[in-house]
Amino acid sequence: MEDVQKAQRILVVTSVEPEREAVLRGIGDDDRFTVRIGGVGPIAAAASTARILAVEESFDLVVCAGISGGFVGQAEVGSLVVASEIVCADLGAETAEGFSSLDELGFGSASVPVDQRMVDRVTDAFMKAGLPARKGPVLTLSTVTGTAETALELSRRMPGAAAEAMEGYGVAVAAQDAGVPVLEIRAVSNAIGPRDKSAWRIKDALAALEAASSVLREVLR
Numbered sequence: 001m002e003d004v005q006k007a008q009r010i011l012v013v014t015s016v017e018p019e020r021e022a023v024l025r026g027i028g029d030d031d032r033f034t035v036r037i038g039g040v041g042p043i044a045a046a047a048s049t050a051r052i053l054a055v056e057e058s059f060d061l062v063v064c065a066g067i068s069g070g071f072v073g074q075a076e077v078g079s080l081v082v083a084s085e086i087v088c089a090d091l092g093a094e095t096a097e098g099f100s101s102l103d104e105l106g107f108g109s110a111s112v113p114v115d116q117r118m119v120d121r122v123t124d125a126f127m128k129a130g131l132p133a134r135k136g137p138v139l140t141l142s143t144v145t146g147t148a149e150t151a152l153e154l155s156r157r158m159p160g161a162a163a164e165a166m167e168g169y170g171v172a173v174a175a176q177d178a179g180v181p182v183l184e185i186r187a188v189s190n191a192i193g194p195r196d197k198s199a200w201r202i203k204d205a206l207a208a209l210e211a212a213s214s215v216l217r218e219v220l221r
């Protein structure tokens with residue numbers, strides 16, 4: 001648990017302003033936290049995070065936070081997911097036999113590991129606070145899944161995947177490159193599958209993100 005307790009300066013990266021505002025409402029006036037918008041998608045998120053880590057003060061922990069899709073049967077709308085692994089699910093090559101990941105191609109890794117003690121501690125704290133939460137792999141995709149077929153294919157390729165969003169891997173690679181531990185925390189706004197943005201429960205997810213940020217402030221004390 002030492003990693004968590006020693007985190008004195010925490011950088012939180014969200015993709016858009018409403019997520020940033022939700023995090024700020026949750027953490028209140030705690031000046032250990034710097035909360036920034038990194039943009040939508042892994043490339044903007046990586047570039048923003050790398051710049052902040054290179055030119056600003058030093059940080060002990062980077063947290064990628066925001067709303068996300070949840071895999072049906074794994075993470076319900078309104079619940080929280082703490083990434084046990086941050087995986088870029090579309091970084092690789094399409095082959096006649098199916099998708100080959102960066103790892104399978106021998107070009108590095110499409111997955112950034114996360115400190116499992118920190119993941120457990122944060123997930124437990126959310127649950128103790130009465131927030132529905134679980135840990136599990138969170139996928140990063142440049143293209144939001146919009147069909148049942150793609151959702152099924154992702155679940156087949158990544159058994160146990162809990163959520164998908166668009167920034168985690170970018171933030172995580174920048175943090176990893178700077179030697180700073182990383183967490184990804186997602187509040188589920190929609191089920192992954194056929195695209196219907198009118199069904200996204202963004203308000204509920206932002207409320208869950210705010211509550212999670214309030215607990216995070218306490219657990220990192």
Ligand SMILES: O=C(O)c1cccc(C(=O)CC[C@H]2O[C@@H](n3cnc4c(=O)[nH]cnc43)[C@H](O)[C@@H]2O)c1
Pocket residue numbers: 015016018019039040041066067068069070141143144145164165166167189190191192202
């Ligand atoms: O319209 C709004 O009021 C609003 C408020 C807060 C956030 C948004 C977004 O659209 C955020 C985009 C952000 O959300 C992630 N996300 C959410 N669901 C999914 C999904 O099913 N698959 C992939 N990504 C998802 C993603 O990280 C985007 O950056 C709107």
